[in-house]
Amino acid sequence: MTDNIATVPRTTLRRRIRNKVGAMSMRSLLRLIFLLLCLSVASPALSQQGAGRVALVIGNANYLGDKTPLLGTINDARAMADEFRRNTFDVDFKENVSRESMLRAIAEFLDKISSNTTALFYFSGYGLQAARRSYLIPVDAQIRTEEDVWRDGFSIEQLVEEMNRKNAKTKIIIIDAARENLFERRFRQSPAGLAPIVTPVGTLALYSAAPGKVIKDGNAAKSLFVSELIKELHSPNLTAEEVFNHARVGVSRASNNEQVPMVASSLAEEFYFSPSRSLVTPPPQAPAPPQREPAPIKSEGGNVLRDCPDCPGLVVAPAGSFEMGSATTDYDKPIHRVSISKAFAIGRYEVTFTEWDKCVDDGGCKQRPNDRGWGRGARPVINVSWLDAKEYVAWLSKKTGHVYRLPSEAEWEYAARAGTSTSYWWGGSMDARQANCRECKTGQAEQTLPVGSYKPNAFGLFDTAGNAAEWVEDCWNDNYRGAPADGSAWVKGDCQLRVLRGGSFGSEVGYVQSTARFRYDADVPYSANGFRVVRELQ
Numbered sequence: 001m002t003d004n005i006a007t008v009p010r011t012t013l014r015r016r017i018r019n020k021v022g023a024m025s026m027r028s029l030l031r032l033i034f035l036l037l038c039l040s041v042a043s044p045a046l047s048q049q050g051a052g053r054v055a056l057v058i059g060n061a062n063y064l065g066d067k068t069p070l071l072g073t074i075n076d077a078r079a080m081a082d083e084f085r086r087n088t089f090d091v092d093f094k095e096n097v098s099r100e101s102m103l104r105a106i107a108e109f110l111d112k113i114s115s116n117t118t119a120l121f122y123f124s125g126y127g128l129q130a131a132r133r134s135y136l137i138p139v140d141a142q143i144r145t146e147e148d149v150w151r152d153g154f155s156i157e158q159l160v161e162e163m164n165r166k167n168a169k170t171k172i173i174i175i176d177a178a179r180e181n182l183f184e185r186r187f188r189q190s191p192a193g194l195a196p197i198v199t200p201v202g203t204l205a206l207y208s209a210a211p212g213k214v215i216k217d218g219n220a221a222k223s224l225f226v227s228e229l230i231k232e233l234h235s236p237n238l239t240a241e242e243v244f245n246h247a248r249v250g251v252s253r254a255s256n257n258e259q260v261p262m263v264a265s266s267l268a269e270e271f272y273f274s275p276s277r278s279l280v281t282p283p284p285q286a287p288a289p290p291q292r293e294p295a296p297i298k299s300e301g302g303n304v305l306r307d308c309p310d311c312p313g314l315v316v317a318p319a320g321s322f323e324m325g326s327a328t329t330d331y332d333k334p335i336h337r338v339s340i341s342k343a344f345a346i347g348r349y350e351v352t353f354t355e356w357d358k359c360v361d362d363g364g365c366k367q368r369p370n371d372r373g374w375g376r377g378a379r380p381v382i383n384v385s386w387l388d389a390k391e392y393v394a395w396l397s398k399k400t401g402h403v404y405r406l407p408s409e410a411e412w413e414y415a416a417r418a419g420t421s422t423s424y425w426w427g428g429s430m431d432a433r434q435a436n437c438r439e440c441k442t443g444q445a446e447q448t449l450p451v452g453s454y455k456p457n458a459f460g461l462f463d464t465a466g467n468a469a470e471w472v473e474d475c476w477n478d479n480y481r482g483a484p485a486d487g488s489a490w491v492k493g494d495c496q497l498r499v500l501r502g503g504s505f506g507s508e509v510g511y512v513q514s515t516a517r518f519r520y521d522a523d524v525p526y527s528a529n530g531f532r533v534v535r536e537l538q
Helices: 010-023 026-038 073-086 099-111 146-152 156-165 224-233 240-254 275-279 353-361 386-400 409-417
Strands: 053-059 090-095 118-124 127-130 133-136 170-176 203-207 262-265 314-317 320-324 336-340 344-347 469-476 494-501 517-521 529-531 534-536
Touching (some): 053 073, 073 118, 099 156, 133 146, 133 156, 156 170, 156 203, 203 240, 224 240, 336 409, 344 409, 353 386, 409 469, 409 494
Parallel strands (some): 053 090, 053 118, 118 170
Antiparallel strands (some): 127 133, 203 262, 320 336, 494 517
């Protein structure tokens, strides 16, 4: 028979907890948190502070077995703690925390959360990916295998889930942990970076690097990431999303796109770090004239680049490497490593009828395709051939003075995966809430939907699975034997046929997987085929 917690003496319960901590995996430790909470580890005053702003800030530098402590992580954490205190957060600051100390700190942090709380968590140190989840590493971790990661590490996803279960009104996560480290070298040939994060409603997350990427720490007393973030925190009248997006752009530019932070948001309302700013209404501004260089625009999916008011919105895909292909069909084989050396900007949406019709009106595109009675506007343009798509990118290049083109097949898959290795960017199985396809069970008619009807992936791209199939630059080849390994388009093969990716509203689930590829005649339009654009970065 299981004891009722309320009837067990506290000294006995503490002894049981101490015995369990040494033997448990970190995956199970969050369940133990609630036993700790029942002991009233936090003071009664703390447990009544739920209505307000609470933050837990952790900086780890002195890792067991690492002869060279991390430079700057403690300074970064202290600087961020000071910033959050300035912005009226009740901050608990910890440095060089062990596994047990980290558990205790998180238990006390969760104890402060109620339905009216803004809860913020910041971590600087080492992080590792295992089983498509990200784990934060305490300083006394002893990791030699991937299984050790979830035993000694602390799952970011589980922490967010617990913050959500505690009904925090706003959940803010800032993770500076995508670093090269001695642990990963013991069991992987190359670093995997951190995994994309799934954000429950009311969550705003900022990672110092894109999913799958790691950074090399320099000798600076404060990291580029924290320097840019603090600069934006000092900017007046910015929402939290704007702060994070501006910091993302600042880091990207300062590092020449070597480090591109990731922003993920599911906030249902605007949040300001400075409470007084939420009451400030900026003066009205005249519309900005068309710009030759991309300008940042507020966006739920992250920072958006746009070269003109009628141009497609773009998001930056950072440089990186990935395993392209799968063992599912002969067309997708062999799985091979592709390294993309330069960041590129890619359409966050498929090109819409509105954007296409501007090209027709301007004389750049010859035909106005049939929408099959489904509507134009924000729906993806369909009934366009590969040659039609080439006309559009040529017109866009001439209009803006920048190089626009179709993505290569490798660029498309890299951007669609957004750091994942599963069948779909959100996981291994189809989810009706994620895509528009024949077997997705959306309850919708079998036709296109307005772009952005489903959530974006971690890079900020919408509709990479389903809706309209997307032309890419490459000629058709029956498999990947001999394919370029540098991310460029494969322009050898049967070039009368061109590759399409992502599947469409009429596709079975297997054809909307991130690795699925098929072909069509380059000069023939079809009712399921559309495209998105790439713009080269200087």
